[in-house]
Amino acid sequence: MNKTQLIDKMAVAIRSADNTYFNENYTKQASAAWEALEKAGYTVIPKDYPKDIWEKAADKMLTGNLKPVEHVKDVYETVLKLAAKG
Numbered sequence: 001m002n003k004t005q006l007i008d009k010m011a012v013a014i015r016s017a018d019n020t021y022f023n024e025n026y027t028k029q030a031s032a033a034w035e036a037l038e039k040a041g042y043t044v045i046p047k048d049y050p051k052d053i054w055e056k057a058a059d060k061m062l063t064g065n066l067k068p069v070e071h072v073k074d075v076y077e078t079v080l081k082l083a084a085k086g
Contacts (some may be wrong), residue, residue: 006037006040006042009036009039009040010033010036010037012036013029013032013033013035013036014029014032014033016032017029017031017032017033018032043080045080045083046083049079049083053079053082053083054079056082057075057078057079057082060078060082061074061075061078062074
């Protein structure tokens with residue numbers, strides 16, 4: 001899914017979340033947009049993680065004879081899981 005398609009999905013989610021004309025519930029709209037992102041397979045992540053996340057990822061990452069693509073995928077998925085735990 002490209003950026004334009006994702007923005008369209010979020011717009012539809014916001015539009016359908018709250019159809020009042022006054023006193024819109026922006027929290028409700030933002031929640032709908034967040035759900036649209038998740039349903040589309042996306043997540044929101046920070047650009048930078050704290051040092052402890054990287055240290056934990058280094059401790060958990062696979063070692064051995066890995067293809068570069070497997071190594072990168074493992075590190076990425078490990079960091080996402082650690083960050084989600086908070």
